Amino acid sequence: MTDPISPFAKPIAVPPKSRAALLKRLADVVCLPASRINAFERAMCADLLVEMLREAVVEEREKVARRLANLSDMPGSLVRLLLRDExxxxxxxxxxxxxxxxxxxxxxxxxxxxxxxRLIAIRRGVGEVVADALVDMGETSVVEALLRNELARFSHQGVENVVAMTRDNPGLIPLLLKRAELRPSHAYVMFWWADADARRTILQRFAVSREILQEAVGDVFAVASEEGWQDPLSRKALQFIERRQRNRAAIAKSPFDSLEDAVAAAQSGLTRETAEEISYLAGLKPMTGAKIFTDQGGEPIAILCKATGLPRAAVRALWRGLRRPETDAEGALSPGLERVLGVFDAIAVDRAQTVLRYWNWSLSSALTPALLKAIRDGDTDAIDEYSVPQRAAMLALSRDFGR
Known part of the structure; x- marks a missing residue:
């Protein structure tokens, strides 16, 4: 009786010698060059071989598979039967x-x-279509093997799907960071759940300068200003590119005289109101500021301070305002604060601004009421597949709304 989940019948205990000989001969015929056998004859022989293999023992099927491995034009029914086998x-x-x-x-x-x-994932030269299908299966060990395969190729969507997987499978992050297909849009959103080592790598590799963009569109700022910044698309793009980080207009409406004053006030305890004022003065939306101040690692605080021209002491002030330990039991600088100060020292102002601008752009510029509802509901179908900010916001903020 045939197993309902298998195309192979239960073989007899001792297969006759004639079967082994016939299987070998049929495999030999299928492997004949095109000069000896035409396509119809090959297909007819393959059909007969398929029927015999379904009754054959696994060792016989393996021998046939090995015989056919180097065949350049293997009949479809035969190859699919053997690939679905044990x-x-x-x-x-x-x-x-x-x-x-x-x-x-x-x-x-x-x-x-x-x-x-997994065996498919480690094949030489896995293409984008196959890689995407493997990623869609959501199996960590398979995706890990695929990421280790230097000759595999990922599509942009495939990389995004792996980025989403890293939230629950952090072991994939170091492997993904080595892939040439990874882009800043992927890395900056993955930053939020990456560990300290991965965050350091992301900042070193993807915190790029915007100098070439600033040179390319330098004259457009004057044109947009003459038009009163009426075009929202141009305004958002130019806000990402411009050199100035702080929001000068926000000072007139703020209870603080400067960003420095707001940070100084935060030392005694960072309230929601003070955090929002710091965000406005720093040229950020409150949602971006909230994401920065609630981050457990603390590195975004260093990015905020460096990007806005605040001194190193501002990092400690905000750290203190968040009630995080500044020293350990021996009185030495706490490991967390030491790590964050190291980030502040290592990154240049322009590169810090790139990271901060990207976070603000991706976490707030696309947050329409419909997108906010989709994030709360976890409705990925409502996300515009071509919008980098929307996809980044969904990944970075979806779990925050569930807290």
């Missing part, structure tokens, strides 16, 4: 056959086991 059979093709099509591999990964998918 791992020891499929392995012969997955490890040794360079001629499997993306369609064959995708059929295999959707109809076989996790070990099959």
């Amino acid at each position: 791992v020891m059979v499929a392995r012969a093709l997955l490890e040794n056959s360079p001629n499997l099509s993306d369609a064959d591999l995708i059929d295999c990964l959707y109809h076989a086991s996790q070990e099959h998918r």
Whole structure:
């Protein structure tokens, strides 16, 4: 009786010698060059071989798979049967056959086991379509193998899906950071849940200068100013590019004379009102400021201070205002504060501004009422797939609304 979940029948205990000989001969015929056999004859032989393999023992099927591994034009029904077979059979093709099509591999990964998918992930030259399908399965060990495969290629969407996976699988972050396909939009949003080492790597690799952008559009600022900054699209883009970080207009409405005064006031305890004022004065939306001040690692505080031209002491002032320990039991600087001060010392002002501007742009510029509802509901279908800010906001803020 045939197993309902397997295309193979239960074999007899002792297969006759004639079967082994016939399987070998049929495999030999299928492997004949095109000069000896035409496509119809090959297909007819493959159909017969498929029927025999369904009754064969696993060792016989493995021998046939090994025989066919180097065949450049393997009949579709035969290759799919063998790829869906047990791992020891499929392995012969997955490890040794360079001629499997993306369609064959995708059929295999959707109809076989996790070990099959891992073997696909480590194949030489895995293409974007296959890589995306493997990532969609959501299996950490398979994605890890895929990230380690230097010859695999990821699409932009595939990388975004891996970034989303890293929230619950932080072990993938160091591997993803080594991929050439990773872009600043991916890295900056992943920063929020990355550990200290990964954050350091992100800042070193992706905290880039905006100098080339500033040179390219320098004259456009005057044009936009003459028009009264009426175009919202131009205004948002130019706000990201401009050199000035602080919001001078916010000082007139603030109870504080300067950003420095607001930070000094925060030392005795950072209230929601003071945090919002610091955000406005720093040229940030309150939601971005809230994300920075509630971050457990603290590195965003260093980015905020460096980007706005605040001194090193401002980092300690905000740290103190958040009631975080400044020293350890021996009176030495606490490891957390020491790490954050190290970030402040290591990053240049312009690069810190790039990171801060990106956070503010991605976490607030796209936050329409509809997007806020989608984030609260976890409705990814409501997100514009072409909007980098919307996708970043969904990833970075979705769990914050659940607290």
